[in-house]
Amino acid sequence: MKKITSLIIIALSLAIFFNGKKYDELVISRLDMSVAVCLEGQDCGKATPIMAVVANDNVVRSADIIYSSGCAACHDAGVAGAPMTGNKSQWKSRQAKGYETLVNSVWNGMNGMPAKGLCIDCTKEEIEIAVQYMLDVI
Numbered sequence: 684m685k686k687i688t689s690l691i692i693i694a695l696s697l698a699i700f701f702n703g704k705k706y707d708e709l710v711i712s713r714l715d716m717s718v719a720v721c722l723e724g725q726d727c728g729k730a731t732p733i734m735a736v737v738a739n740d741n742v743v744r745s746a747d748i749i750y751s752s753g754c755a756a757c758h759d760a761g762v763a764g765a766p767m768t769g770n771k772s773q774w775k776s777r778q779a780k781g782y783e784t785l786v787n788s789v790w791n792g793m794n795g796m797p798a799k800g801l802c803i804d805c806t807k808e809e810i811e812i813a814v815q816y817m818l819d820v821i
């Protein structure tokens with residue numbers, strides 16, 4: 684008896700939920716919303732204009748943004764033998780190689796450090812900024 688009651692409840696719930704429509708029709712009707720979006724500055728007609736967010740490739744990110752988005756993951760705690768940021772003795776021999784060499788190590792990758800130090804979209808200039816940032820704190 685319990686089984687039959689549950690089946691009836693399930694069948695009724697489905698009937699109420701789909702309201703006689705097939706599942707596909709229901710999904711299509713929900714996707715077909717009359718909302719239009721167009722970018723500000725264009726001929727929008729009835730649509731609501733929204734601000735266009737344009738990625739500006741020429742914007743160079745700041746040192747702490749670059750550092751915290753990639754480098755910090757390893758250099759804060761010394762993961763995989765990475766010289767820890769701010770640790771003078773760990774950086775002494777690195778510093779002796781010269782700034783250019785250090786930048787190239789990051790750009791090309793070095794043993795446990797992947798190329799660009801995990802900052803995949805970093806430009807060479809941004810890598811330089813991050814290296815300088817790390818050298819500045821030791």
Ligand code: HEC
Pocket residue numbers: 749750753754755756757758762763764765766777780784785786788789793794795796797799800801802810813814817
């Ligand atoms: C996945 C971990 C990891 C990330 C992320 C990472 N590093 Fe490294 N880094 C290392 C390791 C490990 C070494 C030491 C490599 C060696 O000496 O074999 C290293 C070494 C370095 C060195 C010294 C290179 C040399 O020639 O001695 C610099 C400079 C450096 N990292 C800067 C950065 C910068 C800047 C970033 C971010 C853009 C970064 N790292 C991101 C792991 C990482």
